[in-house]
Amino acid sequence: MRFCSACLAVLLLLAGCGDLPQPFRGNPGRQARSLAIPLAIRLAVPPPPQALLDEANARRLAEAMTAALQGEEVPAIAIDRPLPLDWQLLITAESAGNVVRPRFELVNADGRSQGVHEGAGVPIRAWAEPTPPMLAQVAAQATPGLTRLLLSVQAARASATPGAISSGPPRVRFLPVRGAPGDGAQALAARMREFMSNLGFVVQDAAEGAQYGLTAEVRITAPADNAQVVDLQWIVTRRDGEELGRVVQVNEVPAGRLNRFWGDIAYVAAEQASGGVQTIIRNATTPQLSAPAQEIPAAGGAPPPPGLR
Template structure:
């Protein structure tokens, strides 16, 4: 049976006394302060990225520099140390574009997570355009850092038996429908809260047992206000919907047209607890076949 959880958003009509737990928008760097990285990440020149040797070395160096800027102990090296984790770059040709993927593996070569970068024009990629490779590194550095932190957090939160099987993986689909910066803010905050609860939160479906997506709807409310509804939808690998976290409230009209700030923080914190509860309850219940009763 689908579980429905109701949670109220922070009241937005007040002008003062609103909690501001992330004033200054610390973003991903806040995780670095909370979870010291315990591994070095080696970035070898990628042999399977459809790049010439010189371009592969340049990409390795740019990625290592971008990760170092995020306080990740990373090194561009063709000879990783025995206990190094590795950042691998894979690339798939798709006609006029190339789709790069950044894959983290542990020291034993087991994949721990991956992020997809923006597609690159095939000609620029084949020529090893330095500006294109540098842009890929600048885009990938923060995302790989977030993934690495979530992997480490998940491994620390699991039991020795669970570590053998690997950390629990969850695919987070970007939020849709929110005005202003709400889609990105809600997605990023939920990723942080779920990572801190022991999940590896990834963009790709591969290896994930559960997925979360969210839909935001804004409609006219009482005079001078808008009704905001957020539905966080939790499903499992076979497509069966496990439950929803529903958050709704009336807010001052136009107050979310630009920045969500503390509202995204509070909504995602509440939603993360609901998502974890839904998955925990579903894991303890008999598994229904796909298409079965909900």
């Protein structure tokens, strides 16, 4: 069932973060990120037989990938034969034109795919004659996305029901945020990934295995009377591209407030919108009786002020 944007509008007071400074809100730091990794599982990285590499270089890639992950405190090990309770990082590669694109799949101990990360393209000539620095660069480029994926899976499993864990948490492909000035695209994406993971979803960059797509569009009016109107829309789509609904956040901010750093504004926007995104996905998978269109209020249960409708 497709839902119009009016049915799923969330109007957020973006600047409502309180009067006291909150420099650490939504920014737990690197140590907290490391501690969030599921240390109770070991991630095995076997030499990839389908990565368009010979045996020796396949082993070198697995070792480079392991070293890069260990640098982020992920409990990874390069091993030919994973143990029964190991999770695995399966690496493949395929050529597309004049580049080779590596692909990294996270698989749990039962052999179920938990998420996919697509690496950056490498010139086909460099891949055909790989050097240790080139393989180390491939690993270094893939590690941030893989660490983010592992954290998302861990958070989703912690929030999911036993049945959802056994079948694998639902996966959402997050596409880049469009139209946000300053660091808005990065800040909004990072915060939304965190909140969606906490709601039991695995958020990944790759399309493979994802049931839903999520992106955001930001429109900011030209300054007038030292203020600007921010229209932030989170768009949820089905795997076939059909739009399922939008969470809409509209508010007025001081002119130029978002030209550089979004900070707590991105945190609050994602925190408030994630529940609406979850509702859209739930409604898409649950038969709905016809009912009058309704507006989902911002967190706290209070409807938005009439002046913001």
